[in-house]
Amino acid sequence: MTGATGDIGSALLTRLHASGVGPLRGLTRYASQAAIPEGVEAVEGDFADPASLKPALEGVRSLFLVSRLGPDAELLGAARQTGVEHVVLVSSITAETHPHLGPAAENLAVERSLKESGVDWTVLWPTQFASNTLMWAAAIRTGGTVRAPYQDTALPTVVHPADIASVARVALAEPGHRGRTYALTGPEPVNDRQQAEAIAAALGRKVPFAGIRRQQARAQLVAVFGEAVADALLDVTGGDVHDGLLAVRDTVARVTGGPARPFWQWGTENAAAFR
Template sequence: MILVTSATGNVGGHLVRQLHESGFAVRAMTRDSSRASVPAGVEVVEGDLEAPASLGEVFDGISGFFVSGTTGDLPGLLGTASAAGVKRVVLVSSFLARTHPESAIGGGSLEAERLVRKSDLEETVLRPWEYASNVTAWAEGIRAEGAVRPPTAGLPSPVVHPADIASLAAHALTEEGHGGQTYPLTGPEELTPRDKVRALGEALGRELVCEERPDQRELERISEQAPDEATAGLMVPGVCSLRSPGVTDTVERVTGSPARSFGQWAAENAHLFR
């Protein structure tokens, strides 16, 4: 059985569904089981990642688990998992660990990676770039005015679909050969804020306005609201403020399927902007 922590999150939710659809037994852990929407047959348990000593029973019968590097007491979690006989862990880190190791996010991600590597678990590290789902920060403006006004600091960015992060995790948790690997993840193309707005408009079936603004205060304000742990503080939601690392082929190379496009994410999540 595989344990997915943060099972209602952007990546965790996809991972639960993908594992279940592939026939694997899944235990989905969340803080509030009443709010968890999972496929029938998936076991849901409550747990607090800040209190790993209380999770002994959660790890019973678990062969591998999925965790974000910015979530909870990671050293304690790894120790509890090891004591329960767990063999594998997949850690979601950040591409910033490679491109900006001096930053708060990059440095914190490197520390999380160090912790899993020194544990006695077989570890796989995923380093995603900006999440496609960060553009949900634009939803209010799109619903109210049909407009997005991003700061002009936005650079082209190969945003990654959270489902692709989940796909890498699923392979690493269920196959041999991924132990000790570090996988940098991006989407299949580099997109500017204007490109993303155009794709959202196509998904919604209406034209949206994109008015880029040279407003540093706005850039700093919106940066504080970044919803994804891999991008908080350095990648503004929907507006990457860092230079692109380039497009990687990791998703297709490891999973055998092409990386999902931002347009696909927009089509799947158009209801969030209506």
């Protein structure tokens, strides 16, 4: 498992371990400090040092790959050589909805490498994560105002990375999911203002919210991500919304047998991060 200490990876490891699937191996850059569930082998590797990844792949049959941590094509080549049989790849719904944008084009290139590798594959296309609202945590903790553009644009946010993990668990552990691409959304559209309200309800206090213009938001995002990614983020979160991005998909329920979690559930479970 790549991204083993991340939002999706840690939830997935816990689920796989609980269901008796294994042995399991989680990749992290910091094996001695990583919070990897008991019974899971932590192995150290860094995408910035591709040579460190090959030993991590020895003996692996199924690989969970969080895309774009590093040179994915190189990793997939190594995976094929070491005998990996199946890869579950976390790409993004923007590969379908906004293929012209830079990050989406990169994801599509990884998907192509995977499909050409000869290894069985399952591709996950999540929409944006509920956990993205953690970028508001510092403002909310200090009683400040959450500021966001497109505050009234309601998108079917994937409300819980655990839903992505649940779909990945089924794809890895059960038959019938190879050669499939699963677009994953939450159960209902929710806009930024409503997400801030859900966090406020979980905290039991008001969270001030203000809409801002795209240019203001862009200046902040450019400082962190650079121009191309900032523009792409703004387009997929409200600037270039169309039916494909607005559609609620029933994939989580179809694959896992349980309903997709609403945003307020993620807010309630993660309220501590905003206190």
